[in-house]
Amino acid sequence: MLAPATDVHPAACVGRVWLVDFRCFTAADVSFAPGLTVIHGANGQGKTSLLEAVAWVARARSFRGVPDAGLVRTGASQAVVRADVTTGTRTQLVEAEIRAVGRNRILCNKQVVHRTRDLHGLVRASVFAPDDLALVKEGPARRREYLDELLAMLAARYEAARADFDKVLKHRNALLRAGVRDDEARATLDVFDEQLVAAGVELVRGRLRLVERLGPAVRDAYAALSGDERAVTIAYEAEWAEATLETDASDELASLLREALGRRRRAELDRGVTLVGPHRDELHLALGDLEARTQASQGEQRTLALALRLAGHALVTDLTGVAPVLLLDDVFSELDPQRCDALLRNLPPGQALLTTAGVLPAAVHAQHRLHVRDGTVHEEPV
Numbered sequence: 439m440l441a442p443a444t445d446v447h448p449a450a451c452v453g454r455v456w457l458v459d460f461r462c463f464t465a466a467d468v469s470f471a472p473g474l475t476v477i478h479g480a481n482g483q484g485k486t487s488l489l490e491a492v493a494w495v496a497r498a499r500s501f502r503g504v505p506d507a508g509l510v511r512t513g514a515s516q517a518v519v520r521a522d523v524t525t526g527t528r529t530q531l532v533e534a535e536i537r538a539v540g541r542n543r544i545l546c547n548k549q550v551v552h553r554t555r556d557l558h559g560l561v562r563a564s565v566f567a568p569d570d571l572a573l574v575k576e577g578p579a580r581r582r583e584y585l586d587e588l589l590a591m592l593a594a595r596y597e598a599a600r601a602d603f604d605k606v607l608k609h610r611n612a613l614l615r616a617g618v619r620d621d622e623a624r625a626t627l628d629v630f631d632e633q634l635v636a637a638g639v640e641l642v643r644g645r646l647r648l649v650e651r652l653g654p655a656v657r658d659a660y661a662a663l664s665g666d667e668r669a670v671t672i673a674y675e676a677e678w679a680e681a682t683l684e685t686d687a688s689d690e691l692a693s694l695l696r697e698a699l700g701r702r703r704r705a706e707l708d709r710g711v712t713l714v715g716p717h718r719d720e721l722h723l724a725l726g727d728l729e730a731r732t733q734a735s736q737g738e739q740r741t742l743a744l745a746l747r748l749a750g751h752a753l754v755t756d757l758t759g760v761a762p763v764l765l766l767d768d769v770f771s772e773l774d775p776q777r778c779d780a781l782l783r784n785l786p787p788g789q790a791l792l793t794t795a796g797v798l799p800a801a802v803h804a805q806h807r808l809h810v811r812d813g814t815v816h817e818e819p820v
Contacts, residue, residue, distance in 0.1 A: 449761040449788030450561045452492050453522045453529070459514035460536070461487035462813035469817075470791060471805035477793045479810035485793040488810065489565070489765045492791065495521045495532050496563035496763070497590075498544070498554040510538040523561045525760055530560065558594040562762035564751040566744070566769045573746055574723060574730050574739040581721035582645075588652075588750045589644045592757055596644045603637035606630055607712055615710040631699050638716050639691045642676065646685040648753075649674045649721065655749035656742075660725075663748075663780045664741045668726035675720040740773065744781055751786060761788035768793050775799070 449472070457466040462484045477485050486502075490509070493501040500509060510517045517536040522529055535543040544551040551557055572580045589596035610630040618627055649672055657670045676683060678698035684690060698714045706713050723730035723742060730742055755761045764785070769792075770778050782801045792802070807818040 448526050448759070450763055451524045451789045452495065452561060452763055453524055455488070455491055455495075455522075456518070456520040457491055458518040459511040460491055460517040460519055461509060461511060463487065464511065464813060466813070466815050468808065468815050469806070470789065472789055473805040474790045474792060474803070475806040475808060476798065476802065476804040477791060477808045477810060478798075479795065481795050483810045484813045484815075485795070485810045486767050488808075488815070489767055489791055489793060491519050492521070492763065493563045493565060493765055494519055494534065494536070495523065496561045498534075498542075498557065501563075501565045501567075501765070506536050506542060507538045509536050514538070521561075525561070532557070532560065555594040555597060558597075559758065559760075562591045562754060562758070562760070563765050564747065564754070564762045565765045565767065566747050567767045568769065568772045570743040570747060571736070571740055571772070573743045574734070575736075576731075578718075578720040581723075582717075582719060584746065584750070585645050585648055585721060586641075588648055588754065589641075591754050591762065592648075593644075596641065599637050599640040599644070603634070603641055603716065606633040606637060607715065607717060610634060610712050611710075614706055614712065617710075618707055627703075631696065634699070634712070634715060635692050635695050638695055642683065642691055642695075642716050642719070643685065645716070645719070646674055646683055650685060651753055651757075652749055655752055656745050659745035659748040659752070659784065660742060662784050663744055663777070664738075666725075666738075666741075670742065670745070671722075671724045673722045673724075675722050676716070677718065678714045737774070737777070741777060741780075744777070748784060748786070755786065761786060764788060764790035766790060766792040768795065770794065770799065771796065 451472045452470055453472070454467070454469045457463045457468070468488065477488055479485050490500055490502060494509070499506070515538055519534045519536065521532050523532055530547055533545040537543075544554065544557070546557060546560070573584055586596070586600050590600070610627070613623065613627055613630065618624055653672050656672055660670045661667060674683065679694045695715065702713045725734050725738055725742065728734050730739060734742065751762060751764070769781070771794075773781065778799045779801065782799060804820055807820055809816045809818050
């Protein structure tokens with residue numbers, strides 16, 4: 439049953455959010471309970487945008503992959519998000535000016551934040567969404583994104599490594615597309631190779647460590663949700679390494695990646711794209727003897743997707759000592775009653791914001807209720 443609860447871990451809490459020209463909100467002042475806040479209303483009224491604002495405070499980006507300019511209300515030059523964030527007995531104020539054009543401006547306790555990574559750990563958010571089925575059913579990009587989101591919640595250096603890798607990958611692909619026709623271009627490609635190896639190894643090492651810890655948590659979560667005792671296995675696969683990758687073998691990882699780049703260089707020059715690296719790796723999921731993506735039923739896939747989210751949330755809580763805010767975006771709309779009940783039984787304690795356009799299961803007990811209509815938020819009696 440989802441209700442106010444306590445746990446050995448303190449929970450981060452976003453107590454209040456002020457919005458100006460954010461998405462469909464001209465202006466809003468919204469308070470949330472430390473336990474469960476239910477946000478209801480018809481589709482397209484702004485419910486998910488409230489969650490998006492809270493997630494932006496935690497991640498400095500939209501959890502829906504929307505560029506910052508898309509968060510600014512039409513006709514405005516910037517959106518403003520302010521939030522009171524409490525962990526334990528300490529409350530801090532985060533203020534962000536999200537610009538349609540140009541650099542954003544972020545302050546914490548009235549002090550300018552020059553790098554978003556300097557806010558790391560202030561508040562974390564775990565997002566559950568209806569399209570989480572894609573974690574299991576779609577291609578490897580969604581599963582890589584899942585791993586990298588968790589890594590970014592755990593340590594700022596992994597977010598930096600991902601940013602560094604993406605940057606060098608972009609430059610390397612541009613060089614390959616333009617053509618490597620002379621010694622200067624080949625020397626530049628060699629430099630990009632070493633930069634790709636350095637950032638890639640840091641990212642892969644983090645993913646391997648994460649998968650090692652996630653495995654038991656995913657198995658436990660799936661069993662709790664489904665009552666199914668079949669073994670759930672998750673494995674990190676890199677086509678550039680023939681053998682199983684070892685978590686702590688940084689030198690070996692670098693050698694393997696460097697050698698793979700050398701082997702595939704001719705093919706990369708011909709195709710004008712980087713064919714080797716962690717941007718092509720896979721998180722393989724299996725239920726017993728079934729390959730989860732292609733052989734499991736849709737119900738099993740949905741349960742496994744929920745298990746991945748619950749396991750990630752639990753792991754972040756255990757490793758950081760603070761429970762992230764749970765953002766539950768219309769999660770019950772795609773679940774049958776049995777899975778709704780199972781999810782409710784297994785949701786962890788802490789602050790949760792739950793959106794819905796329909797009737798919630800009877801086991802949901804809210805501390806606070808909000809109704810959203812046309813970008814306006816009203817409090818309702820519980």
